[in-house]
Amino acid sequence: MSSGESGHPGTLTPAPPQAGARHGTEEPEPVPAAWEAGGSSPFRSWLRQTTSKTLHGENAGLLVIVLVAFVGIFAIVLNHTSFFSTTNLVSIVNTTCADSVMAVPLVFVICAGEIDLSFAYVIPVAAYVAAILMPTHGVVIAVLAALGLGFGVGLINGIVTVGLNIPSFVVTLGMLGFLSGYAEVIANDATLSVSNRAYIRIFGQGHVGPISVTVFWTLGAVLLGVYVLGYTRAGRQVLATGGNAAAARFSGIKTKRVRVLVFIFAGLGGALGGLIYLGQYTTATATLGGSSDLLNVLAAVIIGGTALTGGRGSVVGALVGSLLLGVIGNALVILGVSSPEELMAEGAIIIATVVISSRRGSRRGGQSGVAQSIAHFVRRGRPQELQARP
Amino acid sequence: MSATSPVPAVELRHIYKSFAGTYVLQDVSLAVQPGQIHAVVGHNGAGKSTLMKILQGVHQADAGEILLGGHVLRRPTPSLVRSLGVGMVYQERSLVPTLSGLDNLFLNNEVRGITRRIRRGVEYRQAAEICARLGVSPALLGRRVGEMSAVEQEMLEVAKALRVARRLIILDEPTGPLGGSEVQDLFKVIRATAATGVGVVLITHHLGEVFDIADFVTCLREGRVTLSCPTQQTNIDELITAIVGESSALAQQYASQARQSAATGTGPGEGREVALEVRSLLVPGKLHDVSFEVLPGEIVGLVGLAGSGRSTLLKVLYGDIRPAAGEVRLFGRPVRPGHPADAIRRGIYLIPEDRAVHGLVLSSAIVENVALSVLDRLRSWGVLRMSRARRRTRSAMQQLGIRAKGPDQVVSELSGGNQQKVVIAKAVQTDARLLLLDEPTFGVDIGASRDVARYVHEFVAAGNAALWVSSDLHELLTVADRILVLSDGTIQESIGRGTPEFDESTILAKMQRRSQLAAAHAQALPAGG
Numbered sequence: 001m002s003s004g005e006s007g008h009p010g011t012l013t014p015a016p017p018q019a020g021a022r023h024g025t026e027e028p029e030p031v032p033a034a035w036e037a038g039g040s041s042p043f044r045s046w047l048r049q050t051t052s053k054t055l056h057g058e059n060a061g062l063l064v065i066v067l068v069a070f071v072g073i074f075a076i077v078l079n080h081t082s083f084f085s086t087t088n089l090v091s092i093v094n095t096t097c098a099d100s101v102m103a104v105p106l107v108f109v110i111c112a113g114e115i116d117l118s119f120a121y122v123i124p125v126a127a128y129v130a131a132i133l134m135p136t137h138g139v140v141i142a143v144l145a146a147l148g149l150g151f152g153v154g155l156i157n158g159i160v161t162v163g164l165n166i167p168s169f170v171v172t173l174g175m176l177g178f179l180s181g182y183a184e185v186i187a188n189d190a191t192l193s194v195s196n197r198a199y200i201r202i203f204g205q206g207h208v209g210p211i212s213v214t215v216f217w218t219l220g221a222v223l224l225g226v227y228v229l230g231y232t233r234a235g236r237q238v239l240a241t242g243g244n245a246a247a248a249r250f251s252g253i254k255t256k257r258v259r260v261l262v263f264i265f266a267g268l269g270g271a272l273g274g275l276i277y278l279g280q281y282t283t284a285t286a287t288l289g290g291s292s293d294l295l296n297v298l299a300a301v302i303i304g305g306t307a308l309t310g311g312r313g314s315v316v317g318a319l320v321g322s323l324l325l326g327v328i329g330n331a332l333v334i335l336g337v338s339s340p341e342e343l344m345a346e347g348a349i350i351i352a353t354v355v356i357s358s359r360r361g362s363r364r365g366g367q368s369g370v371a372q373s374i375a376h377f378v379r380r381g382r383p384q385e386l387q388a389r390p
Numbered sequence: 391m392s393a394t395s396p397v398p399a400v401e402l403r404h405i406y407k408s409f410a411g412t413y414v415l416q417d418v419s420l421a422v423q424p425g426q427i428h429a430v431v432g433h434n435g436a437g438k439s440t441l442m443k444i445l446q447g448v449h450q451a452d453a454g455e456i457l458l459g460g461h462v463l464r465r466p467t468p469s470l471v472r473s474l475g476v477g478m479v480y481q482e483r484s485l486v487p488t489l490s491g492l493d494n495l496f497l498n499n500e501v502r503g504i505t506r507r508i509r510r511g512v513e514y515r516q517a518a519e520i521c522a523r524l525g526v527s528p529a530l531l532g533r534r535v536g537e538m539s540a541v542e543q544e545m546l547e548v549a550k551a552l553r554v555a556r557r558l559i560i561l562d563e564p565t566g567p568l569g570g571s572e573v574q575d576l577f578k579v580i581r582a583t584a585a586t587g588v589g590v591v592l593i594t595h596h597l598g599e600v601f602d603i604a605d606f607v608t609c610l611r612e613g614r615v616t617l618s619c620p621t622q623q624t625n626i627d628e629l630i631t632a633i634v635g636e637s638s639a640l641a642q643q644y645a646s647q648a649r650q651s652a653a654t655g656t657g658p659g660e661g662r663e664v665a666l667e668v669r670s671l672l673v674p675g676k677l678h679d680v681s682f683e684v685l686p687g688e689i690v691g692l693v694g695l696a697g698s699g700r701s702t703l704l705k706v707l708y709g710d711i712r713p714a715a716g717e718v719r720l721f722g723r724p725v726r727p728g729h730p731a732d733a734i735r736r737g738i739y740l741i742p743e744d745r746a747v748h749g750l751v752l753s754s755a756i757v758e759n760v761a762l763s764v765l766d767r768l769r770s771w772g773v774l775r776m777s778r779a780r781r782r783t784r785s786a787m788q789q790l791g792i793r794a795k796g797p798d799q800v801v802s803e804l805s806g807g808n809q810q811k812v813v814i815a816k817a818v819q820t821d822a823r824l825l826l827l828d829e830p831t832f833g834v835d836i837g838a839s840r841d842v843a844r845y846v847h848e849f850v851a852a853g854n855a856a857l858w859v860s861s862d863l864h865e866l867l868t869v870a871d872r873i874l875v876l877s878d879g880t881i882q883e884s885i886g887r888g889t890p891e892f893d894e895s896t897i898l899a900k901m902q903r904r905s906q907l908a909a910a911h912a913q914a915l916p917a918g919g
Contacts, residue, residue: 231507233500236489240497243488250484251497252469311488
């Protein structure tokens, strides 16, 4: 079904009469269970809808399958190593935590049609700010100050981009440079440790039962992101701003405000990432964060199905993408691949992902993403099914 | 089907409006009854859009009154007017392509629960009710707008406006991107809307539509009302006169010119070398076995439903798409353009469907646009001479009747008709021998449309040829010597002027896809006119 098709009488005639019509009544078609918040067997219809979406590459389902596949493959190939041990798998979750958390606001930024390159460089500055303030002012002030810094960076990014009408790429690039230099200035060539046990337990190394605290951070950020993006008016406003800013404005959405807000979220995300890293490593260094986090987060977001053109995105996809990159990176390390080579491998994966994602992107209404491309590839032999989509 | 209620849904009384000392509206009065379909026609610049903006509260009138349901509106603002039940479907789409139909319908107006969560179940119920009223399948709500066809998007726009419009809905050029049967589908929806008691204002350039669907018509020319009466009491000639202020004889002139040249053979002649010959063109998925001829002096129309491959065919001829197989000959010599530059060099020029995207650099001046295809010829000693460009532009502006402040005016400030003339001026520079026109009068007022038609007639009379793609069958029947019907990926028929099949309903029937002919047999053919 191409968007140019017309005159399909089926789309425009009233829906075929269902049970009620046999009795000649004019009962309106019952609300499909999928739309209902409650109702009979909502789980079953949700399951059906999700499965259908997965098979069409509409959600991150296929990505999850890819992730599981990769883990499986590595488990087999690296049988003789510690890859498939609990310790190792847990460590993958831990190391990807900060990136997964930061990926959530990035999904919003890109959905709004913007981009932020500077969030990864908020990490070292936020970490230092927190580390400096913690011994003298306590945990709360330190955390608030770090978050306040993230807020401020995002605010500046937003105001300059939106107010002066400069492409966000350029603005955040400049901010990236500024922050990276500033991190070194603050560091003054010294690393700074934190020893506050409460802080370390909350932000990095604590456990609730057997579950590491990083799981809670990751899940919390992801769940919040999923809820806001998919189930609130604010989420619709972000998607509309990125999907068609003119239409959004016609509908009364204050697109300028939306755009500034997403930058603020990205800044806050960066600060939170810094706090998490500080908790995990207990030391602030000038090299915290930086380009590798930038790469990982952006790649995760894109792999996860968020189109760079804006208007559509998946928070769950970004999480899966982040885990996928974590798994691959972990396996490479176990294989003894050196750090630069690992970076090369990651870069290659990112390019491959973007190429796969964009091959479908240009055709229909902006569909893109690895999941869709995989679905398309698998279904190539059955084009009729693509046409018959309801 | 106008209600005889004495209280109009909307009434504008003696509206005056001026911008910077010039009056754009003088003593304009308009009344729309509940359930009435009221067409508003006129040139671009005649004041239609200003009038609608005043109605919506975007502009404030200098004098006069606006009444909604008999109550005077003192200081209308857009949100106030919306809350009072006036909805509008804009000419530019106001849908977000990446969101679903349902989300678009409720954009920024979502039904929310306590936790700010969108209650899609409730929304769906409301939306399904609107869909039922419109006779539209609610399946539209679950799909992404970007994947919908033009007519489905249009339906969604109407549904969106209908959510707000309890009293009046304004449709600004809704049929622009739609083809024959799609227009009828939209009309069904419009009639259903009016049947619920909502007043409908239909702004359109397609005069045939006025008599097809409107109960009442008001015509504006240069800020004044020149005609305002039930459609039954007038005819198309009177309407044209009211719009352009000249005798309607001019409108007949082109039809008779074309007939003349066909009869005496001074136009498309026999035994002359064929201007364009296309054989067995194959573009997988779009066209298979397209073959036809165009003779010098002919304007050949090309019709087909959206998706039939009309634009693809033009793009193949222009070098934008490579065919998998087939042959194209221009004046006997084979051409296989791999790029529009090749096509231009061989004398083929395309007037594209979407001039804002493919035809013009909107932020540049007229002269810069006109020079775009012939930059080589304007060079001297390696330097681009703008003076040459300006000279050419000025003469083109005169030849085509482009109304602008001068060759240095920025194109984005011109009206749709004048913009299209700039695109043609660009083509004129290249000494083209074959002109490909893709919906050349879309969004163009009637005066400029006739200028375009007149120019194309002169163009082919000089021994060249033109291929004219249009959804406006009425217009093609006036302008073209022959009409090719494209459907199911191939040219079904070539219908010449003067033959009994050269009429709207026959051609519309032939445009339907064979796969749907079986269904069409069961229904009445869409009425022509």
